[in-house]
Amino acid sequence: MNKALTLLILLFLLGCQSKENSETSATTEASDLMAIADSLAHAYIITDGHVDLPYRLKETNFDLLTDGEILLSTEEGDFDYERAKKGGLDAPFMSIYIPAEYQVTGGAKELADSLIDMVEGITKLYPEKFALAVTPEEVRRNFTEGKISLPMGMENGAPIGDNLSNVEYFRNRGIRYITLTHSKNNLICDSSYDTTRLWNGLSPFGQEVVKEMNRVGIMVDISHVSDSTFYDVMDLTDVPVIASHSSCRHFTPGFERNMADDMIRRLGEENGVIQINFGSTFLDEHSQKVSNDLGDFMESHPDLSDSARDAYRQKFMTDNNFWSNVSKVADHIDHVVELAGIDHVAIGSDYDGVGDSLPVGLKDVSMFPNLIAELLKRGYSYEDIEKICYKNVFRVWQAVEDAASI
Structure with missing residues (x-):
């Protein structure tokens, strides 16, 4: 049966009139609420801005030919096919993560290529289950075919080196966002974790990188960057940007890795999106x-x-x-909505990237319905949830694609 039709029948049976309803009846039982949440998770595309599966596999000396089946079902890590399907996850951006040490030792581009090769290999090994995607339309098509899309974002612009042509090279390899830096300043900009402030924002080369990303159609990701870098990017970019896996500094005072209120407002004013990180230390000052x-x-x-x-x-x-817990994730979503509006918040879990710090109720990719249920309890409409699940990110992604001049 068509997924959308299944959803409509279930909502009718539960007494819900339409997707536009903004409140769930106070008398709805918790089990019914979870049934609705689970149906929404499978009726809507769910896009996650940041899943560190490739590097997690690299660290275990993963071999597609001998170890491939663990991609389907495993007790290790936070992601596999079975759990993704259970949770309704349709388009996890595979993080092509480059540790800052490669900026010193060399080999950043080679590592990036090897991780991209790995993602491509997954789709070739299981073509009926996984597929690459470089546009929102390709994700939609894969979704209708029941496949999990594996778009890619590169975490740390270090593989660009000092060669601007590498920006277009990585677009041609399928990269659709680049996190400008990671834990240390690089040739592009300053990192939120590095107090030396080498450039006080974007470097002159970094300014050219941002312009080139705009030109070729790669989203600029401002997660991990310093505050001054963020404002430099916002003053320079011609298209909206994303924070692929950041949360709200309001709840973690002094933690520059998260976004301050003024930054979130500015992101919204420029039509961008912040994708909330699930790591407990990103969510909660106590953690x-x-x-x-x-x-x-x-x-x-x-x-x-x-x-x-x-x-x-x-x-x-x-x-x-x-x-922390799933309720705190919803608090961060609430805060972004209050500051910038419903069109500027999404999901960027950092699954497989934050170890065992994941919050209660969101321990792996099977648990997205728990977050949707929490949002329903808080009065979010079905349309709101659809925006959070994928429409907000797709808007930015499509705008960057449309503005590209190649």
């Missing part, structure tokens, strides 16, 4: 404090064995209630 206290302890006890460190870590996090 950050527990994490910092744990780090201080580990630093002061360097002689502990690995097993002792792991045991202490788990006990400390449990005893101090480290983990």
Whole structure:
């Protein structure tokens, strides 16, 4: 049966008149609410701005030919086909993550190419389940065919090196957003995590990179950049930008990796989108404090064995209630809506990139219906949820595609 028709029948049976209803009846049972949320998760495309599957696989010396089946079902990591299908995830942007160390050792471009090769290999190994996608329309087509799309974003512009032609090279390889930097300043700009402030924003070369990304049709991702870099980008870009996996600094004061209120407002004014990161330390000041206290302890006890460190870590996090929850993710969405409006918020989980810090209720890609249920409880309409799931990101993606001159 057509997915949309299934949804409509279910909503009718549950007494919901249309997708435009903005409230769920107070008498709706929790099980019914979850049934609606699950149906919405499977009727709408869900796009996630940042999933670190490729690098997670690289770290385990993954081999497509011998290890490919773990892509379908595994207890490791946060993503596989079975769990993605259960959660309704249709278009996770595969992160082509380049650690900052490659800016020193070299090999950034080679690593990027190898991770892109891996993503391409997944779609060739399981063509009935996964497909590449470089436009919103390709995601829509894959969705109607029941396939999970694997669009790609490159986390850290280091593979560009000092050669501007590499921007177009990576577009031709399928990259559709580039996070300008990661944990250290690079040739393009300053990082939020690097206090040296080498460029005080974009470098002169970085300005050319942003212009070239506009020209060839690659979204500019301002996650990880310093505040000054963000404002430089906003003053320069001709098209909307994204924050592929960031949250709201309002809830984590002093954490520059998240976006301040004025930045979120400016992003909205320029028609961009912030995609909320699910990591507990991105969501909750308490989680950050527990994490910092744990780090201080580990630093002061360097002689502990690995097993002792792991045991202490788990006990400390449990005893101090480290983990945030799905409600806090919804708080961040609420905050963006209050500042910038419903058209400027989306999902950027950072699955497979934030370790075991994921919040209660969103521990892996099977759990997106839990977030949708929370949004329904808060009065979000079906149209609102559809925007958060994919329409807001598709708007930016399409605008960048349309403005490209190649």
